[in-house]
Each structure stands twice: as C-alpha cells, then as structure tokens.
Amino acid sequence: MEGAALETVQGWLREARHIAVLTGAGISAESGVPTFRDAQTGYWAQFRAEDMATEEGFRAHPARVWGWYQHRRQMLADVQPNAGHRALADCAQKHPGRITLITQNVDGLHQRAGSAEVLCLHGDLMEDRFLDLPRPCCHPDTVKAGSPPHCPRCGNLLRPGVVWFGEPLPWAVLEAAQQAARGCDLMLVVGTAGAVYPAAGLAHSARAAGARVVVVNTAPSELDYVAHAVLRGRAAQVLPALFGADSLR
Ligand code: APR
Numbered sequence: 663m664e665g666a667a668l669e670t671v672q673g674w675l676r677e678a679r680h681i682a683v684l685t686g687a688g689i690s691a692e693s694g695v696p697t698f699r700d701a702q703t704g705y706w707a708q709f710r711a712e713d714m715a716t717e718e719g720f721r722a723h724p725a726r727v728w729g730w731y732q733h734r735r736q737m738l739a740d741v742q743p744n745a746g747h748r749a750l751a752d753c754a755q756k757h758p759g760r761i762t763l764i765t766q767n768v769d770g771l772h773q774r775a776g777s778a779e780v781l782c783l784h785g786d787l788m789e790d791r792f793l794d795l796p797r798p799c800c801h802p803d804t805v806k807a808g809s810p811p812h813c814p815r816c817g818n819l820l821r822p823g824v825v826w827f828g829e830p831l832p833w834a835v836l837e838a839a840q841q842a843a844r845g846c847d848l849m850l851v852v853g854t855a856g857a858v859y860p861a862a863g864l865a866h867s868a869r870a871a872g873a874r875v876v877v878v879n880t881a882p883s884e885l886d887y888v889a890h891a892v893l894r895g896r897a898a899q900v901l902p903a904l905f906g907a908d909s910l911r
Pocket of ligand 1: 715852857879895
C-alpha cells in the first residue's frame with residue numbers, strides 16, 4: 663500500500679458527504695473465514711458452486727449441502743471480527759448517517775463488530791427458511807430434526823437463508839443499496855472479486871452517478887478498471903489506516 667495513494671483517498675473521504683462501502687469475502691479472510699474464489703483456499707476451489715449454492719444442487723443432494731452450511735455455521739462460532747470490520751463500525755458510529763455499509767457476506771461479522779443497519783445483499787448464514795412455499799403445517803418450531811430438518815407432516819425441507827445463484831436478491835435491500843450507490847460521493851469496494859452481479863454492478867452505478875470509486879484488495883479484481891484508485895493491501899490493515907485518526911473529520 664503506497665502512502666501517497668492512501669493520503670489521496672483520505673482526502674477524498676474527508677470531502678465525501680456520503681460514503682458507500684461494498685464488502686466481500688476478503689474482509690473476513692483475516693478473521694479466518696475462507697473466501698470463495700481465492701486459488702486453493704477459496705471454497706470454489708474445493709466445491710462446485712452449482713452443487714453447493716443453487717436450488718438445484720440442494721434438491722439433488724440436500725444432506726450434503728445442508729452439512730456444508732452447518733459446517734460453515736459452526737466455523738463462525740470460532741471466529742471474531744477483525745480490525746477491518748471494526749474500523750468501519752467505529753467510523754459509522756462517530757459519523758452517523760455518513761456511511762452506508764453494503765455487504766455480500768453472510769457471516770454476520772460486520773454486525774458483530776458493531777455495525778448497525780448493514781445491507782446484506784446475500785442473506786444471513788445463520789437463518790433458516792423453508793425450501794418450498796410453507797403450508798399451514800410448516801412451522802419452524804415443529805420441524806423434525808434431520809439433515810436437513812423438515813416439516814414432519816409434508817416433508818418441506820429447511821434451507822439456509824442465503825441467496826443462491828439464480829435467485830433474486832432481497833428486493834428492499836437491493837433497492838436501498840442501489841440508492842446508496844447512486845447517491846454517494848465515494849464508494850469503497852473492499853475484498854470482493856467483483857465477479858457476481860448485481861452486487862458488483864453497484865460500483866458501476868456509483869461511478870456512473872459521479873462518485874469516486876476506490877478498490878481495496880490484496881489482488882487484482884474485476885472492478886479495478888472502474889476505480890479511480892486501487893489500494894493494494896489487506897482490508898484489516900488498509901481500513902484502519904484509512905479511517906484512523908478520524909480521517910473523516
Ligand atoms: N483483504 C482484502 N482483500 C482480500 C483479502 C484481504 N485480506 N483476502 C482476499 N481478498 C480478496 C481477493 O483477492 C478476492 O478478490 O477478496 C476477494 C474475494 O473474492 P471472492 O472469494 O470472489 O468473494 P466475493 O467477491 O465476496 O464473492 C461474491 O460470490 O459465491 C458467491 O455468494 C458468494 O457473496 C459471495 C459472492
């Protein structure tokens with residue numbers, strides 16, 4: 663990370679009345695949560711997204727997919743938010759209304775770091791919902807244990823409350839994120855490969871609406887060409903450096 667670039671971006675942050683932050687799996691990497699697309703360590707180096715992150719994959723092998731999500735849930739119990747999550751939460755607390763935090767992550771680490779009102783584009787790993795439209799017999803309190811748990815009367819399966827490939831994003835959340843992207847003066851794009859839409863499209867929207875766009879990533883991303891500046895480095899180091907000494911003042 664070059665000092666001059668950091669100072670330039672700090673200047674832009676000071677000038678910005680409204681800042682949108684879009685985060686991806688990279689911000690949680692230093693908490694010990696695997697990313698998806700990093701070579702070797704990413705989930706999609708081990709598994710096929712079609713198998714583990716689509717409705718078709720779940721219907722074909724519900725026990726296998728449920729087991730993988732259970733494993734990821736258990737792993738979250740052992741990890742903590744890192745300095746990157748905390749820098750964003752602290753800054754938002756000091757400057758209410760100035761930052762809108764939008765995340766593709768389902769790990770809840772932004773919220774655990776103290777960020778309120780996080781726009782979670784891809785749902786919440788810790789939530790469950792029924793796979794098929796719930797009938798009157800389907801009640802979360804009466805599900806029969808199993809892998810996955812299911813309604814004892816009709817067999818409707820529980821599934822994780824995340825957004826799978828091919829599924830729509832929660833409408834109101836996406837709408838709020840798009841408004842923030844179109845209305846911000848600066849968008850920080852942190853730890854995302856920028857390969858999944860509509861999330862990645864938010865950076866394009868921000869740029870098209872006249873905002874400055876800054877990418878923070880350890881490696882090249884598909885959104886680097888949209889950015890006015892790229893800060894090459896780890897989120898847990900770059901974000902505290904950016905927001906340290908209250909650079910928004
Ligand atoms: N700091 C900053 N960036 C990092 C760090 C780090 N410590 N470690 C890794 N990265 C970067 C990688 O270089 C990569 O560009 O984080 C990015 C992670 O990319 P992905 O694994 O593709 O994660 P993400 O962009 O969040 O994926 C989007 O894809 O599979 C779906 O639904 C899933 O929400 C996810 C979506």
